[in-house]
Amino acid sequence: MTTLRNLPSIEQLLQTETAAHLIARFGRPLTLDSLRQTLDDIRARFKRDPGVGLPSIDLILTQAESALAAWTAQTLHPVINATGVILHTNLGRAPLSAAAIHAMDVVSRGYSNLEFDLETGKRGSRLIHAESILQKLTGAESALVVNNCASAVLLTLSALANKKRVVIARSQLVEIGGGFRVPDVMKQSGAKLVEVGATNKVRLSDYQSALEESAALVMRAHRSNFKIVGFTEEPEFKSIVDASHKADVPVVDDLGSGALYDTAKYGFSHEPTVQESLQAGADVILFSGDKLLGGPQAGIIIGKKELLDKIKKHPLARAVRADKTCLAGLSATLTHYLKDEAEREIPIVKMMSLTLNQVRGRVEAWQNELRQGKIVEGQSTVGGGSLPDESIPTFLLELQVKSAEKFLRALRKNNPPIIARTENDRILLDPRTVLPEQEGALLVGIKNAIKA
């Protein structure tokens, strides 16, 4: 009769060649852990139901290997974005340029002069690394890079408006996404919110009356992810700035997406640019590094030196500071703009600038390779809290499948996972957001999903 005594011991299992391989791959402590756990599971199952018998040594080792593989699997890994949403918030926003990746790679590998002045041999400042390039690019007096734009807003308001009044239009008290609400962040900073105007209409006189009492700041928050249409009114930003300056109150402009170029050039509507905000006279401008800029996750603060000095000195600045890889990747990304090569080098700008003919060429190549699918007209969007509802024409590969849901799941199970769109039980794949180097893997993945 089979009893638990027939179960091999850990020592016996360790003497096998397979166990030696597992130890080489996963290390001894974790391998031991998995063997123990596997034996415990088998014992428990056997006690519940002796009829199941005991597995062979090979089977025990296979079970342990599965546990080891699951424990050490990375949860964060690349996917293929065939949705046509260029800045997909859930898919990691902006893919980086080769130069940005290289810059991040080299500073990660070893030591760097992050806070070391090579001229004097003394302690330096990490703030200088992206600052000079941001100054050159935008003409701003001073600049600071932090963890993301949300922390840029929190830090700026904390440093400049704690316990003081901040005037903002009611129509701008928006939720940016993921529960990030401008009014909540303002309150968190200790600023006293002074809402002006109605949801759809705000006039210059609303700002002017609010400014009759002293205020620390006037703030504009860009409505990155929605539009107010119909019976609406909002003064020109320049006139808000002028009215604020007349009252001696500086203006903070939370631009969010931070375009350094005109998105209208690619067929989208115009998104306010950093340069326009500066020209209008904004004193401090905040924007993300990984939205329309196309760099690593970062929050960029530029503007008047006097105000930036206060922001840099605030204790929160240390808590939200950018790390060396971010500074390296961001500087490399900004250099593309300086050298006027953004369209060629920065993936998201390149995606936006693809012509319809180029997109069509890629879809045709996919269709030829797969010998399936129909080429249809569609729309690519920017996404990522930039340019609400904005889209540009594209060509899609449409696949007719039995169950769209099952097919999408099969695509997601691919290595790397493929994320596609569906509409009325048809699968739609947009080449605009598929990186050229992923095309081979994409086509293999689709073929396998079709077979399955």
Ligand SMILES: *Cc1c(COP(=O)(O)O)cnc(C)c1O
């Ligand atoms: C996206 C956005 C933010 C937040 O930026 P993150 O980089 O995601 O932290 C803040 N303000 C505006 C207007 C935005 O569009």
